[in-house]
Amino acid sequence: MLVDAHAHLDKYGKGLAPALGEIEQHGIFTWAVSMDLPSYERNLEIAESCGLVLPTFGVHPRKAPDYASRLAELSPWIERSPAIGEIGLDFHWIGDSSQYPAQRKVFEYFLAAARDQKKIVNLHTKGAEKEVLDLLERYGIARAIVHWYSGPLDILRALADYGAYFTLGVEMLTSEEIRHIARAVPLGQLLTETDNPGGLKWLNGTLGMPKIILEVIEQIAAIKQETAEAIVRAVEENFCRLAGNDPWLAEVRV
Ligand SMILES: [Zn+2]
Numbered sequence: 223m224l225v226d227a228h229a230h231l232d233k234y235g236k237g238l239a240p241a242l243g244e245i246e247q248h249g250i251f252t253w254a255v256s257m258d259l260p261s262y263e264r265n266l267e268i269a270e271s272c273g274l275v276l277p278t279f280g281v282h283p284r285k286a287p288d289y290a291s292r293l294a295e296l297s298p299w300i301e302r303s304p305a306i307g308e309i310g311l312d313f314h315w316i317g318d319s320s321q322y323p324a325q326r327k328v329f330e331y332f333l334a335a336a337r338d339q340k341k342i343v344n345l346h347t348k349g350a351e352k353e354v355l356d357l358l359e360r361y362g363i364a365r366a367i368v369h370w371y372s373g374p375l376d377i378l379r380a381l382a383d384y385g386a387y388f389t390l391g392v393e394m395l396t397s398e399e400i401r402h403i404a405r406a407v408p409l410g411q412l413l414t415e416t417d418n419p420g421g422l423k424w425l426n427g428t429l430g431m432p433k434i435i436l437e438v439i440e441q442i443a444a445i446k447q448e449t450a451e452a453i454v455r456a457v458e459e460n461f462c463r464l465a466g467n468d469p470w471l472a473e474v475r476v
Pocket residue numbers: 228230255308417
């Protein structure tokens with residue numbers, strides 16, 4: 223099983239059918255994170271047509287100001303969701319610091335729920351890596367995936383020591399800095415992602431399609447001096463270990 227642990231399937235629009243075709247063809251288990259409520263509703267619809275898709279609810283830091291004053295509305299959706307994401311903080315791309323209190327409020331609301339409901343969180347940490355680590359510790363979040371890490375190496379090591387997992391994705395294909403970060407991610411805590419369809423679009427203007435995950439795996443294999451098959455196996459083992467006894471994983475494997 224290939225694993226794409228962070229994708230935005232609801233953003234494909236008309237490109238969705240070919241994308242789901244590739245997911246089926248290559249057997250790519252795909253964690254469909256959401257940005258907000260409409261995004262989650264769309265991901266739920268998409269998952270009905272593809273058993274390899276896991277839709278999860280989250281409010282992206284970019285959308286946090288829309289939800290900070292209506293947190294109670296989120297609760298039934300969080301309860302319904304088998305895991306949580308995309309949630310987090312962004313103090314880099316979002317330069318307007320007047321939004322940061324809303325980001326923190328929404329993020330902490332999700333963290334408290336994830337702790338109480340014992341769910342995995344899928345995290346956005348851009349420019350806020352240390353604060354995210356502090357909050358994971360404060361809320362005692364046991365299972366976390368850090369998506370597309372690009373922060374300082376000492377915080378990466380602290381997150382790894384804490385027990386977080388890391389998704390490596392399409393920027394592996396173009397950035398020596400990201401490959402340097404990838405070297406620091408322990409093989410036993412490594413996962414793969416695409417951030418499709420926008421990740422590749424941001425990098426080179428082309429629409430990201432699911433099978434780009436194969437190129438990501440090749441690149442990780444080169445960095446880790448392993449075969450692609452060994453990386454695929456390691457990622458699958460890591461993902462299953464992280465998922466533990468969560469019932470949704472059994473459904474996906476069937
Ligand atoms: Zn994302």
